[in-house]
Every structure is written in C-alpha cells, then in structure tokens.
Amino acid sequence: MSSAASPTPSSGPTPPPAAAGPVSLCDREPHVPADRLVAEMVPPPRFDGVRFDNYIPDPAQPSQAEAVRVLRGFAASVGAPGEGGRRRWFRRAPAAPAAPAGPTGVYLDGGYGVGKTHLLASTWHAAPAPREQKAFGTFVELTNLVGALGFQHAVQALSDHRLLCIDEFELDDPGDTVLVSTLLAKLADAGVKLMATSNTLPGKLGEGRFAASDFMREIQGLSAHFRSLRVDGEDYRHRGLPAAPAPYTDEEVTAAASGVPGASLDDFGALLDHLSRVHPSRYGALTDGVSAVFLRGVTPVPDQGTALRLVVLADRLYDREVPVTASGVPFDEMFSEEMLRGGYRKKYFRAISRLVALARDSGKVVAEGR
Incomplete structure (x- = not known):
C-alpha cells in the first residue's frame, strides 16, 4: 500500500486573516441616480x-x-x-377660507x-x-x-x-x-x-x-x-470651548487610521485634487460608510475654487457626524487672511467652525484606534 504524503502539521495556531485597512476617498467615484x-x-x-x-x-x-x-x-x-x-393644480379649489x-x-x-x-x-x-x-x-x-x-x-x-x-x-x-x-x-x-x-x-x-x-x-x-x-x-x-486642537503627526494619523473600522486615510493634497473631479452633489455619497476621516499633511488651501469645494465636504462630514483626524496645520489656519476678508468669508468661518468641532470629536476615535 503506497503511502500518501500527509499534510505537514501546523507549527502553531492559524493566524487570523489580516484586517482590512482604511479606504481612500480618492479611490471613490460615486454616482447618485x-x-x-x-x-x-x-x-x-x-x-x-x-x-x-x-x-x-x-x-x-x-x-x-x-x-x-x-x-x-x-x-x-x-x-x-x-x-x-x-x-x-388639477382641480378648482372651493372658496378659500380665511387665511391660516x-x-x-x-x-x-x-x-x-x-x-x-x-x-x-x-x-x-x-x-x-x-x-x-x-x-x-x-x-x-x-x-x-x-x-x-x-x-x-x-x-x-x-x-x-x-x-x-x-x-x-x-x-x-x-x-x-x-x-x-x-x-x-x-x-x-x-x-x-x-x-x-x-x-x-x-x-x-x-x-x-x-x-x-x-x-x-x-x-x-x-x-x-x-x-x-x-x-x-x-x-x-465655541461657547467656552478651546480653539482648534493641535494636529497629530503623520505617523500618529496613519497608525490610528489602521485601528479604526470603516476609516478613510488620504493625503490632503491628493484629496483636494480628487474633489475637483467629483461633483459637489456627490460629496455625501463619497463618505458613505466611512466612520472616521484621517488626513495627512493638511496645508492652507491654494485657491478659492478649492476652498469652496472643501467647504461643501466639511458640511457633508459635519452633517454625518464623521470625526476628522489630521496632521499638518490646524483647521483654523487653512484659509488665508484674504479669503477670510472676502465675499465667501462666512462660508469659510462655517467650515472652520465645523471642522474644529469634528477635530475635537476625533480624540476618542484616536484613543480607540491605538
């Protein structure tokens, strides 16, 4: 009787499958019917x-x-x-009663x-x-x-x-x-x-x-x-609350994102470029299923068109209560003094207010991801 080769016994417990890492918003191109x-x-x-x-x-x-x-x-x-x-529109209404x-x-x-x-x-x-x-x-x-x-x-x-x-x-x-x-x-x-x-x-x-x-x-x-x-x-x-929290380092952002299920991780500049190719009506869908946003290397935004797209994204993240963790400059330093004096300044102040609130919310997320 010929002997068949038997499987090599395992030298230890089977390792668990690797956890899925964070997604990238830059990889998403949502379409909303x-x-x-x-x-x-x-x-x-x-x-x-x-x-x-x-x-x-x-x-x-x-x-x-x-x-x-x-x-x-x-x-x-x-x-x-x-x-x-x-x-x-489709039938004659009866005599109108007194105005409500x-x-x-x-x-x-x-x-x-x-x-x-x-x-x-x-x-x-x-x-x-x-x-x-x-x-x-x-x-x-x-x-x-x-x-x-x-x-x-x-x-x-x-x-x-x-x-x-x-x-x-x-x-x-x-x-x-x-x-x-x-x-x-x-x-x-x-x-x-x-x-x-x-x-x-x-x-x-x-x-x-x-x-x-x-x-x-x-x-x-x-x-x-x-x-x-x-x-x-x-x-x-901002009633009695501190200013924008200090940003994290790139390494802290990357490490924390890997420990948060449903997180997204992107470089800030790459995300700004991607937003220019996605219609703002789809920014909400862009964040579908994302539990927390992690951004590396936040910088002052370079121009007004980019700034206005960022305002829309900030609104959608705030609406959905998605915390934002970032490295780079604090969120209250993203818009130039010229922008904050210009015609769209109220939008920029609103975006700062909302992103600062989401940055505060990120503290617990980062602690859980470590």
Missing part, C-alpha cells in the same frame, strides 16, 4: 434627533426662545386643511453656530405632514436637484410636498438665486410652505439686520411669503 435625490431630501444624520425640546435657548438671547415659540406654531400649521399639494394664522414661509436670520439648522430640522420633524411630503436640503442640494431633473420636473417632484426646508440659501450667486427663487415661487403657488436660512451677501457678515433685508431683496417677489425671525447668539460650538 437622479430619482434618489428627492427621496433623500431629509435632515442628515446629525439632525435626526434634534427637536424643539432639545434646543436649549441661551437665557441671554431672548430671540432664541421667541424663535422656538413661533416655529412651533408654524410647524403645526403645515398640512392643515386646505394647505399645500399639487391638488390645487402665521406666515406661509419663515426665514431664520442670524450668524453661524446659533442653531439655525437645529431649528430648521426641528420644524421638519415637528410638522405633522407625512415624511414623504416634507423635504429638507441645502441650497446646493436644491440646485443640484434642478440640474439633475430639469426645472419643470423639479417643480412637479416637489409640488406634492407640504413643507420645503432650505439650509444655507446662497445669496452670493445671482444666477442660482434667481433660479431657486423662481422654483420657490412655483412651489408657493402650489401651496408648499417654505422655510429657509441663508448666507449673507459679500461684505455683510450677518451680525446686524443685513441678512434679512438682503434675503428679502434677492428672492424678489417671494418676500411677501416670508416672515423673518432673528436668532441672536454666539457660535455654540
């Missing part, structure tokens, strides 16, 4: 749990408590009998970090209309929707809604402002209630009454639909 755009117009994960009850007004700023009071009433009016929907109490639209006027998005999302959550009849998105997401669907199809897609909430209405792009204002006029005629926050125009940082007057002027004939609510206060992300 147009038919998903409307369905995904809901408050982002960071604002899933926000409500009027967990918005804590600053006792030193009475306008905050007043905004909550007014917005509770506004939310309750959404979906009231005789309100909203495409139905009025409260404005048909609300604009939140205030600086960054005072909780305007919290209040906007709280209104969306509190409105009694069905989820599929409420939409929530940024101004950029709304313009992307129009670009993907076409103007008329966008009107049709949104006119069934009872509430549209728009965050960061862009007043510094005249073409897009006119486009969206025209869209909102169509939706208001269809009975959709509107709520918005906005950026200020160049040279007006929004600490006075400039934001409200600029908003009303730029939306032209829509101003009659909006009541302006002032929300005063300081940036809550």
Whole structure:
C-alpha cells in the first residue's frame, strides 16, 4: 500500500486573516441616480434627533426662545386643511377660507453656530405632514436637484410636498438665486410652505439686520411669503470651548487610521485634487460608510475654487457626524487672511467652525484606534 504524503502539521495556531485597512476617498467615484435625490431630501444624520425640546435657548438671547415659540406654531400649521399639494393644480379649489394664522414661509436670520439648522430640522420633524411630503436640503442640494431633473420636473417632484426646508440659501450667486427663487415661487403657488436660512451677501457678515433685508431683496417677489425671525447668539460650538486642537503627526494619523473600522486615510493634497473631479452633489455619497476621516499633511488651501469645494465636504462630514483626524496645520489656519476678508468669508468661518468641532470629536476615535 503506497503511502500518501500527509499534510505537514501546523507549527502553531492559524493566524487570523489580516484586517482590512482604511479606504481612500480618492479611490471613490460615486454616482447618485437622479430619482434618489428627492427621496433623500431629509435632515442628515446629525439632525435626526434634534427637536424643539432639545434646543436649549441661551437665557441671554431672548430671540432664541421667541424663535422656538413661533416655529412651533408654524410647524403645526403645515398640512392643515386646505394647505399645500399639487391638488390645487388639477382641480378648482372651493372658496378659500380665511387665511391660516402665521406666515406661509419663515426665514431664520442670524450668524453661524446659533442653531439655525437645529431649528430648521426641528420644524421638519415637528410638522405633522407625512415624511414623504416634507423635504429638507441645502441650497446646493436644491440646485443640484434642478440640474439633475430639469426645472419643470423639479417643480412637479416637489409640488406634492407640504413643507420645503432650505439650509444655507446662497445669496452670493445671482444666477442660482434667481433660479431657486423662481422654483420657490412655483412651489408657493402650489401651496408648499417654505422655510429657509441663508448666507449673507459679500461684505455683510450677518451680525446686524443685513441678512434679512438682503434675503428679502434677492428672492424678489417671494418676500411677501416670508416672515423673518432673528436668532441672536454666539457660535455654540465655541461657547467656552478651546480653539482648534493641535494636529497629530503623520505617523500618529496613519497608525490610528489602521485601528479604526470603516476609516478613510488620504493625503490632503491628493484629496483636494480628487474633489475637483467629483461633483459637489456627490460629496455625501463619497463618505458613505466611512466612520472616521484621517488626513495627512493638511496645508492652507491654494485657491478659492478649492476652498469652496472643501467647504461643501466639511458640511457633508459635519452633517454625518464623521470625526476628522489630521496632521499638518490646524483647521483654523487653512484659509488665508484674504479669503477670510472676502465675499465667501462666512462660508469659510462655517467650515472652520465645523471642522474644529469634528477635530475635537476625533480624540476618542484616536484613543480607540491605538
């Protein structure tokens, strides 16, 4: 009987399979079908749990408590009998009853970090209309929707809604402002209630009454639909908190990323180059499934186009509560003094505020990854 060679016995326990390393955002080229755009117009994960009850007004700023009071009433009016929907496009409505109490639209006027998005999302959550009849998105997401669907199809897609909430209405792009204002006029005629926050125009940082007057002027004939609510206060992300945390070293960033499941790891310069090839409407999808972002070698951004793309990415990361760990310069040194004095400065201040908050969140992630 011939003897078959027997397997060589193992000299020790079988080693576990190598853990998958961090992904690279630069390897991703997401595509978002147009038919998903409307369905995904809901408050982002960071604002899933926000409500009027967990918005804590600053006792030193009475306008905050007043905004909550007014917005509770506004939310309750959404979906009231005789309100909203495409139905009025297709059949003659009965004689109109007395106008419902409260404005048909609300604009939140205030600086960054005072909780305007919290209040906007709280209104969306509190409105009694069905989820599929409420939409929530940024101004950029709304313009992307129009670009993907076409103007008329966008009107049709949104006119069934009872509430549209728009965050960061862009007043510094005249073409897009006119486009969206025209869209909102169509939706208001269809009975959709509107709520918005906005950026200020160049040279007006929004600490006075400039934001409200600029908003009303730029939306032209829509101003009659909006009541302006002032929300005063300081940036809550910096109330009593330290400045941007000190960056890590390249080696610390790389080592920590390897120990965090679902992490991404990229060189900052390579990521900026990649962002120039991905449409900003896809930056959210770019981070799908990413639990934490790790960046090596953060430097001051070289030009305004790059800076504005970085602002959009910062917004998407902040919305999704994705902590950011980085080496290089601190996040509050990324934008030049010239940028911070220019027409887009409010966007840059918002990006700094949000990235600093995400950098603070990264401390626990780094400790767990070690």
